Amino acid sequence: MASFSLHGFPVSRGIAVGRAHLLKRAALDVQHYLVGQTQVEAEVRRLQNAFAVVHQELRTIWDELPADAPAELGAFIDIHILILSDPMLAEAPLDIIRSRHYNAEWALVTQIDQLTAQFDEIEDPYLRARKADIQQVAERVLKVLTGTAQLLPAAGDGDDAQAQLIVVAHDISPADMLQFRNRAFAGIVTDVGGQNSHTALVARSLDIPATVGLSNASQLIKQDDWLIVDGASGVVMVNPSQLMLDQYRELQAKMQRERKKLSKLKKTPAVTLDGTAITLLANIELPEDCAAAMEVGASGVGLFRSEYLFMGHSGYASKLPSEEEQFDAYRRAVRAMKGRPVTIRTLDIGADKRLDDFEQSTTNPALGLRAIRYCMAEPQLFLTQLRAILRASAFGPVKLLIPMLSHCFEVTQTLAMINQAKAQLIKSGQKFDAGIQIGAMIEVPAAALTLPSFIRHMDFLSIGTNDLIQYTLAIDRSDHEVAHLYDPLHPAVLMLLAMTVAAAAKAGIPLAICGGMAADPKLTRLLLGMGFRELSMPAPLLLSVKQEVLGCDLERVTPLVRKLLRNDDPAAIKQLIGQLAAVPAI
Ligand code: PEP
Numbered sequence: 222m223a224s225f226s227l228h229g230f231p232v233s234r235g236i237a238v239g240r241a242h243l244l245k246r247a248a249l250d251v252q253h254y255l256v257g258q259t260q261v262e263a264e265v266r267r268l269q270n271a272f273a274v275v276h277q278e279l280r281t282i283w284d285e286l287p288a289d290a291p292a293e294l295g296a297f298i299d300i301h302i303l304i305l306s307d308p309m310l311a312e313a314p315l316d317i318i319r320s321r322h323y324n325a326e327w328a329l330v331t332q333i334d335q336l337t338a339q340f341d342e343i344e345d346p347y348l349r350a351r352k353a354d355i356q357q358v359a360e361r362v363l364k365v366l367t368g369t370a371q372l373l374p375a376a377g378d379g380d381d382a383q384a385q386l387i388v389v390a391h392d393i394s395p396a397d398m399l400q401f402r403n404r405a406f407a408g409i410v411t412d413v414g415g416q417n418s419h420t421a422l423v424a425r426s427l428d429i430p431a432t433v434g435l436s437n438a439s440q441l442i443k444q445d446d447w448l449i450v451d452g453a454s455g456v457v458m459v460n461p462s463q464l465m466l467d468q469y470r471e472l473q474a475k476m477q478r479e480r481k482k483l484s485k486l487k488k489t490p491a492v493t494l495d496g497t498a499i500t501l502l503a504n505i506e507l508p509e510d511c512a513a514a515m516e517v518g519a520s521g522v523g524l525f526r527s528e529y530l531f532m533g534h535s536g537y538a539s540k541l542p543s544e545e546e547q548f549d550a551y552r553r554a555v556r557a558m559k560g561r562p563v564t565i566r567t568l569d570i571g572a573d574k575r576l577d578d579f580e581q582s583t584t585n586p587a588l589g590l591r592a593i594r595y596c597m598a599e600p601q602l603f604l605t606q607l608r609a610i611l612r613a614s615a616f617g618p619v620k621l622l623i624p625m626l627s628h629c630f631e632v633t634q635t636l637a638m639i640n641q642a643k644a645q646l647i648k649s650g651q652k653f654d655a656g657i658q659i660g661a662m663i664e665v666p667a668a669a670l671t672l673p674s675f676i677r678h679m680d681f682l683s684i685g686t687n688d689l690i691q692y693t694l695a696i697d698r699s700d701h702e703v704a705h706l707y708d709p710l711h712p713a714v715l716m717l718l719a720m721t722v723a724a725a726a727k728a729g730i731p732l733a734i735c736g737g738m739a740a741d742p743k744l745t746r747l748l749l750g751m752g753f754r755e756l757s758m759p760a761p762l763l764l765s766v767k768q769e770v771l772g773c774d775l776e777r778v779t780p781l782v783r784k785l786l787r788n789d790d791p792a793a794i795k796q797l798i799g800q801l802a803a804v805p806a807i
Pocket residue numbers: 422524526569664684685686687688689735736737
């Protein structure tokens with residue numbers, strides 16, 4: 222077996238060692254989880270039952286064919302019944318469930334992928350066309366299966382040996398990533414994607430080592446190849462030597478020990494050496510993430526990316542969550558945080574985050590109908606969300622955060638919509654926090670450059686550095702071909718951050734930072750020296766950032782940061798960042 226390494230962009234730290242599992246597009250549309258040894262036969266029966274149901278369906282269609290139906294129609298159904306009974310379709314997936322412990326949908330799609338790949342190689346066009354029939358039959362079975370879908374088993378329910386799978390795919394959308402929450406996979410490798418694409422962010426919040434932008438990894442890596450994913454350097458080693466495997470396993474164990482040490486900081490207040498208190502908050506995608514936020518001692522939720530409630534698709538059918546469903550999700554987050562504030566960002570759909578039925582402009586989605594722009598174009602959808610968030614505010618401290626504002630009139634329109642939602646709730650006698658704080662995300666340079674007009678109307682600000690960098694440097698954050706130009710230390714980015722800190726301080730309104738920069742321990746001293754006092758990040762990174770806070774002496778760091786901000790030479794800036802890291806703890 223050839224041994225080689227591939228280089229991509231590191232997006233989620235940690236080391237994963239395991240076997241490659243290649244995921245094709247179709248396979249991403251169904252749920253993936255590993256079933257425990259004791260559930261295997263039940264899962265086999267679930268698939269067998271689904272086949273039986275479809276068999277019955279097809280028989281009924283056949284029996285009820287009108288007398289004048291074209292003869293081909295009967296023949297067509299006959300073919301589907303034959304396909305359904307073929308052992309390649311009806312039995313092979315059962316073996317996959319038994320040997321690999323895949324759930325029924327995943328096992329079926331894995332087998333279909335293999336079968337249809339063989340059909341692609343057939344010369345005869347008639348036989349090649351049968352591929353579509355196989356897919357249609359499989360769709361029918363999947364539809365039955367998704368109706369009987371079980372709740373995902375808890376992490377670790379599968380066998381340990383089975384759990385070490387590394388998913389290799391051309392691309393994985395942020396919505397698809399939601400399916401990996403159950404940790405069926407130990408690592409993630411994709412051909413495309415940038416460091417701060419939403420796919421990368423979800424990998425980080427799930428704490429799964431990931432490397433993206435490897436160009437053609439999904440072609441070079443074969444099913445079941447051994448892989449090492451180094452999520453810190455972006456290197457993927459394919460079929461490594463035993464020596465290398467041993468070295469990385471040792472490194473993995475060392476990291477584990479370091480994490481254990483860090484966990485002792487959970488209850489330590491985040492205060493710098495000179496006594497400045499820093500608020501460390503968690504970014505979440507779903508209410509369930511609050512458990513991890515509480516676990517690391519976060520002071521609250523600084524960013525609830527509510528769009529993930531809208532993107533979670535169940536099987537093939539999806540619909541937008543109702544006001545009640547949203548209210549329930551927001552209230553669950555509020556309750557889980559036990560009195561700590563929860564900042565809920567309104568729907569930030571568009572660009573790389575899509576709703577299943579959302580036709581978005583293909584010309585330039587990052588500059589299109591995204592976030593607040595989309596909400597303004599869909600006022601009923603926006604009002605529904607606002608009411609749900611407001612209602613949750615009756616159960617604990619909630620703040621409302623508005624993404625991607627760039628025009629002053631968007632601010633006034635948004636405030637008018639919030640007032641309208643409040644009036645609707647008053648009319649229907651529903652409770653909410655009348656003084657709910659409303660904040661603007663600063664993630665478009667236009668907003669950073671015209672801050673006073675935002676500050677005038679807002680209770681707080683939160684900088685989204687992922688987009689601020691994307692829009693300042695004009696590079697698509699999810700495009701690996703320009704990922705090398707994505708630079709948080711670009712003088713223009715630093716200038717916009719510094720301007721925002723100064724304007725917020727002058728106006729006396731709270732300012733947080735919730736993009737990827739806040740989650741990078743190498744940048745913590747820089748941000749504190751610039752004046753940031755509230756940082757929000759994925760929970761798995763919070764304690765590493767806290768460690769930096771605890772070791773930071775602002776009296777020594779601040780003058781160095783001022784010097785850095787006066788510099789416009791990127792090389793000198795990088796050197797000063799190195800000096801910042803070297804400032805001794807005492
Ligand atoms: C950001 O842009 O930095 C941000 C926090 O929002 P998102 O990553 O969800 O776009």
